[in-house]
Amino acid sequence: QKEVEQDPGPLSVPEGAIVSLNCTYSNSAFQYFMWYRQYSRKGPELLMYTYSSGNKEDGRFTAQVDKSSKYISLFIRDSQPSDSATYLCAMRRGSARQLTFGSGTQLTVLP
């Protein structure tokens, strides 16, 4: 079983929809949680970063961490065609030097 599970999609939504992307994990030692966005033929770029449980908002994006359920989410409000990309969750144990990535969810926002 993978340490981090992510539904690969693909997910298609109309412009303006609220998008929910999720990851589950099995290792309760993970403390740092990230979402990376990867456009086609590009490297991933950090989108959101959270520490431990709670919510973090940045513009149209909200990252949510529920450590009791070992579940993290990324919400995108008022989705735009420019949000079309693959979204990768990533997480790290406290003092670890490595990130563990999910396999990514491919999102398409239709105009």
Next chain:
Amino acid sequence: EAQVTQNPRYLITVTGKKLTVTCSQNMNHEYMSWYRQDPGLGLRQIYYSMNVEVTDKGDVPEGYKVSRKEKRNFPLILESPSPNQTSLYFCASSLLPYTDTQYFGPGTRLTVL
């Protein structure tokens, strides 16, 4: 412009022919790493380097070598490539080892026939 560069971007080679993929960053970052990305498996770390002359294995190091002789460069070496190393490779760097903001290069698509 702050960036991570990789070369080549695309490479087709044959089994057993040694190759090197270069990676360079201009941000004076201490930490650099190499990942491979495969469908359904996500990004898996091959090797990482905490600083010059300090390297360590990631999750999938078999068949790869790295070196860090200069802070800005972190080449990935495949001494004897095999078809199962066909993949999309990314180099990444970050200011410090525990910094989660990693900056990724544009990727190198390698095909081993």
